[in-house]
Amino acid sequence: MRRMTSFNVVSLTMGFAFLYIPMLILVIYSFNASKLVTVWGGFSTKWYGELLQNEAFLDAAWVTIKVGLISSTIATILGTMAAFVLVRSGRFFGRTLFSGMIYAPLVMPEVITGLSLLLLFISIGLPRGVTTIVLAHATFSMCYVSVVVSSRMASFDRSLEEAAYDLGCTGWDAFKSVTLPIIAPAVISGWLLAFTLSLDDLVIASFTAGPASTTLPIKIFSSVRLGVSPEINALSTIIIAIVTVGVITASITSKRAIVKKQREEQMADT
Amino acid sequence: MPSDYASGFAPWEDADATPLISFDGVTKRFGGFTAIDNIDLQIYPKEFFALLGPSGCGKTTLMRMLGGFEDVTEGRITIDGLNMAGIPANKRAVNMMFQSYALFPHLSVADNIAFGLKRSDMPKSEIQGRVDEMLRLVQLQKFAKRKPHQISGGQRQRVALARALAKAPKLLLLDEPLGALDKKLRQETQFELMDIQEKTGTTFVIVTHDQEEAMTVASRIAVMDNGLLKQVDTPDRVYESPNSVYVADFIGDVNIITGTASEVLENTQLIWAEGATPITGMTGSRVVQGEPASFVIRPEKVSISKDEPQAANKVEGKVIDIAYLGNMSTYHVALANGVIVKSQTANNRRIARRDITWEDPVWLSWTDTAGLVLRD
Numbered sequence: 001m002r003r004m005t006s007f008n009v010v011s012l013t014m015g016f017a018f019l020y021i022p023m024l025i026l027v028i029y030s031f032n033a034s035k036l037v038t039v040w041g042g043f044s045t046k047w048y049g050e051l052l053q054n055e056a057f058l059d060a061a062w063v064t065i066k067v068g069l070i071s072s073t074i075a076t077i078l079g080t081m082a083a084f085v086l087v088r089s090g091r092f093f094g095r096t097l098f099s100g101m102i103y104a105p106l107v108m109p110e111v112i113t114g115l116s117l118l119l120l121f122i123s124i125g126l127p128r129g130v131t132t133i134v135l136a137h138a139t140f141s142m143c144y145v146s147v148v149v150s151s152r153m154a155s156f157d158r159s160l161e162e163a164a165y166d167l168g169c170t171g172w173d174a175f176k177s178v179t180l181p182i183i184a185p186a187v188i189s190g191w192l193l194a195f196t197l198s199l200d201d202l203v204i205a206s207f208t209a210g211p212a213s214t215t216l217p218i219k220i221f222s223s224v225r226l227g228v229s230p231e232i233n234a235l236s237t238i239i240i241a242i243v244t245v246g247v248i249t250a251s252i253t254s255k256r257a258i259v260k261k262q263r264e265e266q267m268a269d270t
Numbered sequence: 271m272p273s274d275y276a277s278g279f280a281p282w283e284d285a286d287a288t289p290l291i292s293f294d295g296v297t298k299r300f301g302g303f304t305a306i307d308n309i310d311l312q313i314y315p316k317e318f319f320a321l322l323g324p325s326g327c328g329k330t331t332l333m334r335m336l337g338g339f340e341d342v343t344e345g346r347i348t349i350d351g352l353n354m355a356g357i358p359a360n361k362r363a364v365n366m367m368f369q370s371y372a373l374f375p376h377l378s379v380a381d382n383i384a385f386g387l388k389r390s391d392m393p394k395s396e397i398q399g400r401v402d403e404m405l406r407l408v409q410l411q412k413f414a415k416r417k418p419h420q421i422s423g424g425q426r427q428r429v430a431l432a433r434a435l436a437k438a439p440k441l442l443l444l445d446e447p448l449g450a451l452d453k454k455l456r457q458e459t460q461f462e463l464m465d466i467q468e469k470t471g472t473t474f475v476i477v478t479h480d481q482e483e484a485m486t487v488a489s490r491i492a493v494m495d496n497g498l499l500k501q502v503d504t505p506d507r508v509y510e511s512p513n514s515v516y517v518a519d520f521i522g523d524v525n526i527i528t529g530t531a532s533e534v535l536e537n538t539q540l541i542w543a544e545g546a547t548p549i550t551g552m553t554g555s556r557v558v559q560g561e562p563a564s565f566v567i568r569p570e571k572v573s574i575s576k577d578e579p580q581a582a583n584k585v586e587g588k589v590i591d592i593a594y595l596g597n598m599s600t601y602h603v604a605l606a607n608g609v610i611v612k613s614q615t616a617n618n619r620r621i622a623r624r625d626i627t628w629e630d631p632v633w634l635s636w637t638d639t640a641g642l643v644l645r646d
Contacts, residue, residue: 163372167386
């Protein structure tokens, strides 16, 4: 191991401090016994207990998870289909336009997406609620899925599918038993991306949510406007913990899989 | 050479033999580009047929049309008497071994081999037996449970072969099957392929750009260029009696001397340089008296000596280059008019022929029947 220069040590410390000190403060204050958010009153876990009693937060959490699961699944199916068509169907009239249009929502300001969806739902008379949030989230996260999946599709060896046909598969059978298992990692990460985007979306959800369907980000945002409560800190800490565990598990698993595969390939060639 | 062939396997010479595959006036166009140009070709059961040519000559397209991956623009392909127009790849009694092997990475070796069987009308109880049989055929019993990335390149090639043969197709297509292997393994595998072809009695059509490979494995070779069949013949005839300068030049090493044909009889005299004695060679196809023609001769049929030999054809020249390849040496000899002729000698004794060296004046000679005169 090479020793780091003092310049590198400083920049590393600064960078990580910049990223993590705000979160660290939030986590520390979630264990604050005092009701005043900015004054330390000793260690306590009482806010976690109170959080579990708070029906409004629990409802909002449930709505968020429901919306996330349904919308990301819809987005994954549609996004995979779009990626398939864009990568596979070769040149057709308007292909460039289509592929440009599928990426456009990535750079579109959320406010505009939210507003246009709101106008659409009002004009077709769809009452705002969980359904409209699901539709809205599926709409904007679909393009993220299609970006992830189409990059995998581009490097997919077409002869694998031809081999499947050659061995007697029909089109759907070939997709189900050869293509899908091979692109599965991309589809899964597309789904996870869509789920995460849905979980932390505030802007589009506030345009499309109804009075009875508040998602967690909306709930947190509106209660913070009335003053930060230690309960919010506790809730945020739980979310941070879930995300951290998820990310660490995912990276360890994939790292192990890569190392295992490399070792096996080396053994196979000797 | 397959033993069938040695014992007189030559259905293409039998007027009563029924071909397995028949191309009738087959043309394939991609937009304005003609990939296959009006081809007629018959391939017979149990043949090991090689499609040989440089890249872009149409050999892969021809094979993909047999497999059902490309449709025919004009003409007709029949396999076993059945017109293949409109029959998709999954409905043909034809299997293909892909250049990249196209093994399914998420399935084990055994599951890869069973993949086609599970989609056939074979009863479930028989599938395992058939998979075991195929694993034995390619000697991979020990690797049945491994995934494709856990085995070596040569083993992957054998899995691909076993998978393509599992459904006992009437016809097996092999697209550059040995291209990814190193030279030594490739040579071993060529003999394995021939062995398996003989054991299973399947008709093989192989696409390759490697002429040595085609010569080794095939019962007949089709030499292709620009969507046309230049010559379809047994390896020895393609090598010894090429019907055009293109084929002579594409297969193996060759000396080409251009000139004008005079006296076209069984042998042809070729006037090739002012004042020099004409060269005599066997008359090839389409040579016309008084027209330009080329004399082609393989370097190993040209003898080299320091003293003037007694031979039907002899020319004088100077050694300008010697390529020592271990088992043989090739001498590049410049003739008086600047034409360079190669002569190849087997080094069947250690340090043989060391008496000839650079800049030496030498005589090249060959018999009347060693070379061919062909129309350009």
